[in-house]
Amino acid sequence: MRPNLEPQMEEFRRRCREAGLALTHQREMIYRAVLESEGHPSPEGIYERVKRRIPAISLATVYKNIRTFLEAGLVKEVTLHHGALRLESNPAEHHHLVCVRCRAIIDLDGDSVAPVRLRRKPPAGCRILRYSVEFQGLCPGCARKTTRNLS
Amino acid sequence: MRPNLEPQMEEFRRRCREAGLALTHQREMIYRAVLESEGHPSPEGIYERVKRRIPAISLATVYKNIRTFLEAGLVKEVTLHHGALRLESNPAEHHHLVCVRCRAIIDLDGDSVAPVRLRRKPPAGCRILRYSVEFQGLCPGCARKTTRNLS
DNA sequence: CTACGTGCAAACCATTTGCGACACC
């Protein structure tokens, strides 16, 4: 029922030390709340869960630490796309390459990707209408900068 | 340089009539601004562009009509994911099925999709690090309702 | 001991809503 999270918590502490992040009680409880969540928790949801253990915690602290964790690669977000609404001006079917650094969106023609094949049935009761592939990577500008830094 | 947009505008008018939407000057100019935009315009960007032709237009009008167009399927958005931040509690590689109706997110195991193959080189200068497939469709709950409505 | 992290409140930004005036059909 309740899996033992200690190994993941130990890993978390190690990675915090590596990243030079202070190990606070709040951070441990926030990370634990992400591990305990199902699906795709929101900052609010994490906050509600952490509050059970640290009633005095502030929502701002949760937000600040989620941001810190994202930057350190300790947690991932569901999508890289800007929170703000963006429209498609390209009416044709196509795919997206999203820059992990500056979040620029580059279109890839629909036929530049071979048709995607499902190996199993989709989850029971679901209906699939269409799909598009979301590539994550670096746009030309950020690729140049990063290469320089790595060299 | 400047493609003739009249055919698309005519199509737009037809689809507005079909959908029972009044054909106002504002709507025509907003739609035209989307057609004229490159890439992935924001509501603000559309607003700026429309203001050149209708200086008195309100940002709220642009938002209201973008929403109307989205609901009527006249324009598309870059991603169906909630604007708000969502974290991954599933640390394994996986794909997403997003419900076009209620926007629920369902995870699909990484190995339930055959590896995606690129048919051509990615755009020059880009670096691809990883990808995931975003399926659009209906979650079990919405699939049931929609089938009923269609029957 | 000192830099970093926390809690609170206020600020911010994108988006939505309420409402009176106006225009399409």
Place this chain on the structure above:
DNA sequence: GGTGTCGCAAATGGTTTGCACGTAG
């Protein structure tokens, strides 16, 4: 002529920031 749309301003929701205090290293 009546319903749908517009413009304005105020409200909302999610997220960030400034600052004084507290704590990890």
